[in-house]
Amino acid sequence: MRKTFSFPSMTPSIQPFRRLLLTGAAGGLGRVLRVRLRPFAEVMRVSDRAPLGEAAAGEEVVPCELSDALAVRKLFEGVDAAVHFGGISLDGPFEPILQSNIVGVYNVYEAARRIGVKRIVYASSNHVTGFHRQSDRIDVDKPMRPDGLYGVSKCFGESLSRYYFDRYGIETVCLRIGSSFPEPKDRRMLSTFLSYDDLVELVRCALFAPSPGHTVIYGVSDNTGAWWDNTKAAHLGFKARDSADAQRPRVEALSPALDPRDPAAIYQGGPFVRAGPFED
Numbered sequence: 645m646r647k648t649f650s651f652p653s654m655t656p657s658i659q660p661f662r663r664l665l666l667t668g669a670a671g672g673l674g675r676v677l678r679v680r681l682r683p684f685a686e687v688m689r690v691s692d693r694a695p696l697g698e699a700a701a702g703e704e705v706v707p708c709e710l711s712d713a714l715a716v717r718k719l720f721e722g723v724d725a726a727v728h729f730g731g732i733s734l735d736g737p738f739e740p741i742l743q744s745n746i747v748g749v750y751n752v753y754e755a756a757r758r759i760g761v762k763r764i765v766y767a768s769s770n771h772v773t774g775f776h777r778q779s780d781r782i783d784v785d786k787p788m789r790p791d792g793l794y795g796v797s798k799c800f801g802e803s804l805s806r807y808y809f810d811r812y813g814i815e816t817v818c819l820r821i822g823s824s825f826p827e828p829k830d831r832r833m834l835s836t837f838l839s840y841d842d843l844v845e846l847v848r849c850a851l852f853a854p855s856p857g858h859t860v861i862y863g864v865s866d867n868t869g870a871w872w873d874n875t876k877a878a879h880l881g882f883k884a885r886d887s888a889d890a891q892r893p894r895v896e897a898l899s900p901a902l903d904p905r906d907p908a909a910i911y912q913g914g915p916f917v918r919a920g921p922f923e924d
């Protein structure tokens with residue numbers, strides 16, 4: 645990272661990173677970040693195993709399978725910082741989750757260690773704590789209670805990044821993202837919604853916070869009735885500007901209330917808690 649940049653600033657007068665890596669750039673959130681993080685780097689290196697199209701000005705397109713250690717090491721060459729959003733994003737059979745989210749995140753941290761990358765923003769998930777009740781308000785010191793193999797893989801990523809900070813000094817901000825879509829799609833998302841603008845601001849704060857060490861933060865907009873308390877990550881300076889509240893009438897009209905005995909209505913992970921079992 646260049647020393648001359650003074651943060652935080654929404655519109656940096658110089659680009660603070662020489663080369664910023666974005667994994668998962670072909671995905672739903674990756675396509676948003678690919679465009680919106682562009683002002684923060686001289687070169688944005690965008691990567692995925694899915695097609696990424698042509699490189700735009702100031703971009704490098706580097707296809708990469710995250711489970712391939714050598715390919716990931718090459719992917720990290722010349723990189724200052726990484727925004728790691730690549731991986732399986734839903735619950736399902738173990739083998740793909742193992743390869744993408746467990747082997748993949750290990751390859752990412754090993755490459756960062758070897759190359760000397762000092763800051764990673766890691767897309768974790770609210771499903772790390774999906775078996776806490778919707779009636780509880782929790783913070784990051786509450787125990788992990790993953791609601792599936794996908795959630796377990798994100799617990800692994802959080803623990804691995806903690807280890808790489810304590811042992812090797814690689815700073816990570818783990819984003820326990822709620823539900824980040826163009827708009828909330830069901831009643832649960834009235835609590836868990838993270839707007840794209842708030843997502844971009846959260847990633848910006850995670851990239852530029854002076855000394856985050858290893859920080860875990862929930863990625864959630866300013867929704868009334870949100871379940872997550874981010875007080876312990878206040879040093880990142882993230883302040884959500886959006887809220888799902890105005891969407892409540894539309895969402896309630898289109899999605900009927902669940903039976904209150906339905907586990908999806910009891911636990912924070914919603915339908916994830918009753919998904920599976922999955923077989924490879």
Ligand code: NAI
Binds near residue numbers: 672693
């Ligand atoms: P997505 O499924 O649309 O995108 C994930 C991307 O990762 C895909 O383009 C896929 O091709 C790529 N990928 C998967 N396995 C790979 C591998 N082995 N090698 C290379 N690329 C691989 O997911 P989305 O919604 O964009 O989420 C991005 C990240 O944020 C994911 O890590 C997800 O777990 C996390 N997240 C997203 C939430 C949301 O509300 N959208 C909520 C919580 C977490």
Ligand code: 15L
Binds near residue numbers: 822823
């Ligand atoms: C996630 O972790 C998923 O990646 C995303 O697709 C949503 O399902 C989200 O959680 C959610 O909890 O709504």
